[in-house]
Amino acid sequence: MSPIYVDHFATTPLDQRVFDAMRPYFQQDFGNPANDGHHFGQIAREAVEEARDTVRHAVGSPSNSPVIFTSGATESNNLVFRGLAERQKHRRRHVVVSSIEHKSVLAPVRWLTQNGYAATLVPVAQTGVINSDEIISALTDDTLLVSVMAANNEVGTIQPLEAIGQATRSRGILLHSDATQGVGKVPIDMARLGIDLLSFSAHKIYGPKGSGALCVAAASTAAELAPQMLGGGQENEMRSGTLNVPGIVGLARAIELMQELTPIEQVRIRALRDALLSGLQKSIEGVQINGNLDCAVPGALNVSIDGVRSTALLARIRDIGVSGAAACGGKSATSHVLAAMGLNRSRIGSALRFGIGRFNTPEDVDSVIDQIVTAVGWIRNQPQFGVEIQA
Ligand SMILES: Cc1ncc(COP(=O)(O)O)c(C=O)c1O
Structure with missing residues (x-):
């Protein structure tokens, strides 16, 4: 058997159609998008920018809004929490998260609490669905960020982001969503839902492992994040390191296929x-x-x-x-x-x-x-x- x-x-296994889209970027189109003064780099650069547009479009983020390609949701989540904490040293010092977030959210939150921040972990009902009112009543004038996942990775429950987004938006609080299990499965429209920052990984949607993104609705929000990877200044200084072009192309193709299928x-x-x-x-x-x-x-x-x-x-x-x-x-x-x-x-x-x-x-x-x-x-x-x- x-x-x-x-x-x-x-x-998830890599979809053959995703692999077919990635394949040229391993071999004949292997260029480095940062070296786009010549043909090879230019081809790679174009593929990356096309992928960025596909991702923005798929998650309802405005055109030209920042999409930072990362190694996956864990890195994206860390960039949000640690990046915000570093830049926000003298401002709001409270975060609100649900108690059923993935550990790549909960561990950075624990790190925040060890570094002068307060965190409220909002409990969840036996259904596995977060009560948006409980999130909203945890907000204070000191709240910097709320983080609620789009769908849970153990029981699959879809979370009420829209109600939370209305509240955070009206109070000038940032909303982050770890959409690793939601992208392609539940409608994600950052603009409509009021999501400022959105993380996900390609390998949960039949794309390659080691490829993900952090989508940021506004450049002003991205400017509030301190980069966690320093070096050559790729991704608009937000994430140094040579871009994983096949992984990025694969991520975009995977998300496109999800939308289609x-x-x-x-x-x-x-x-x-x-x-x-x-x-x-x-x-x-x-x-x-x-x-x-x-x-x-x-x-x-x-x-x-x-x-x-x-x-x-x-x-x-x-x-x-x-x-x-x-x-x-x-x-x-x-x-x-x-x-x-x-x-x-x-x-x-x-x-x-x-x-x-x-x-x-x-x-x-x-x-x-x-x-x-x-x-x-x-x-x-x-x-x-x-x-x-x-x-
Ligand atoms: C909801 C959620 N967030 C984050 C992650 C971390 O993703 P990755 O390991 O690709 O960084 C996972 C899965 O592992 C997940 O299910």
Whole structure:
């Protein structure tokens, strides 16, 4: 049986069409866009600027607004928090973030609090959806920045950015969104939503790893960020280092394909996700949904199976690419997202995160169900692999 990948929130395979767009920039069009006094550099420069336009257009950022190409969302998020802190040393000193942000937001926030800033971590309901009123009531005259993700990477829940954006805009507070799991899946229009800064990575949307962007709605906001990478002054002094031209071209092609395919693709993906859930629930007792599928991106499914420790289950289904806790969070086993949603330890310990994606088929889903049903049956006969069920 060949391995089946249903972990598209961790990463996605590179789409062949994205690879085809990138390929020339590895070889014949290998030039350095900073050296555009000749043909080679000029070709590379044009490709990068075209990609910048594609990205702006895809996220509803004004033409000519800054798009800083980075190595991914982690770098973009760090640039926002650390960059703002460095430039804002004597001004507002409070940030508001949700408690279910990715660690690449939470860790820089912790760094801020160790460097003279105050942070409010706004709790989340058991649905995994942030209450915009709670964010808004955390704002003070000292608030510099609010950061709320577009969609969560563990339970897929889509967050109420529009209401938050109206409040931050009216009070002159910056709004950042980590849209790594939202770009291409939920409509992102920075201008309409009132988002000032937006981060994402290409590899979550069938693009290459090591490529991402920070989109900034206004040049005046970019001027408030201190660059974190110093050197040759690329990206308008915001991020030094020779540009990853194939990665940037791939990012733009990936986002373009998402726009083109999403309307049909997401319907198909949602149907597969629903089939997976009903197949699991039909054959396994005690499958509980974590989060709320009605307000989640279509491919997301996070479930806990009563009494079945996910580490034990994963060990028996090694040919299925699926996660226990957040795979992109490295080795730390427990999920701060599920904990913030108020789930108890046994429910967190038995959580499985599925992410259905572009290349999954109904046969994949059937096979995943069969393998999980068999593994759960085996584990339930071996009580030492279970988790104690807590109320
Ligand atoms: C919501 C979210 N933000 C940020 C990241 C970090 O992305 P990267 O590892 O590409 O920098 C991830 C995934 O790992 C994510 O899911």
